[in-house]
Amino acid sequence: MIRVTEQLIDQIREHGRRDYPYECCGLLIGKFESDGRKTVLETYAISNAREDSAKRNRFLITPEELIKGERYVASKGLDIVGFYHSHPDSPARPSQYDLEHAWPTYSYIIVSSNNEGTTDLFSWEQESDRSKFNEEQIELSDKL
Ligand SMILES: [Zn+2]
Numbered sequence: 001m002i003r004v005t006e007q008l009i010d011q012i013r014e015h016g017r018r019d020y021p022y023e024c025c026g027l028l029i030g031k032f033e034s035d036g037r038k039t040v041l042e043t044y045a046i047s048n049a050r051e052d053s054a055k056r057n058r059f060l061i062t063p064e065e066l067i068k069g070e071r072y073v074a075s076k077g078l079d080i081v082g083f084y085h086s087h088p089d090s091p092a093r094p095s096q097y098d099l100e101h102a103w104p105t106y107s108y109i110i111v112s113s114n115n116e117g118t119t120d121l122f123s124w125e126q127e128s129d130r131s132k133f134n135e136e137q138i139e140l141s142d143k144l
Contacts, residue, residue: 002082002107002123003139004028004040009121011043016086016113025061027069028082028107037139038081038107044069082107082123089113092120094133104128107136 015024027044046065061069061083073080083106087095092112094102102108104126111121124133 001036001137001139002028002038002040002109003141005142006140008040008043009138009140012084012109012111013118013121015043015045015084016111016118019086020113020115021088023086023088024113025083025085027073027080028084028109029073029076029078030081032079032081032105040081040107041078042076043084044072080106082109084109084111086111086113086118092122094124099126099130099133102126102130102133104130108133109138 015026018024026046028040029044030039030041032038046061046069070080087110090112092110094108094110098108108124109121110124112119123136123138125136126133
């Protein structure tokens with residue numbers, strides 16, 4: 001289960017809207033709780049590193065960007081608990097590409113975007129053998 005505020009969900013949706021028709025992506029920053037849940041305290045927007053032609057269907061975070069993000073997170077004493085990205089004009093479920101480029105433990109929030117804004121938003125967690133994703137429950141709260 002992942003805990004997140006409405007405000008952060010709005011930030012993810014806003015990023016998805018802004019980058020349409022391209023995929024947006026970013027980090028979910030927060031804490032791994034002792035009960036196995038994750039709490040998201042901040043989002044960290046990352047540019048889409050792919051070339052224009054591929055930007056529409058797959059996201060990629062460059063190692064440089066990830067290192068920069070990790071430094072930022074460490075400076076705040078927090079963890080990267082997951083990643084978010086958008087699926088322009090396609091459902092908010094992980095693609096085969098996503099499955100091959102994900103790691104268990106992290107949360108993957110995917111939002112579906114179109115020319116009017118964003119629609120479905122789901123969080124996914126990869127099975128420990130990396131064979132598939134399972135939907136993860138999102139617990140929305142006013143404040144954390
Ligand atoms: Zn994807």
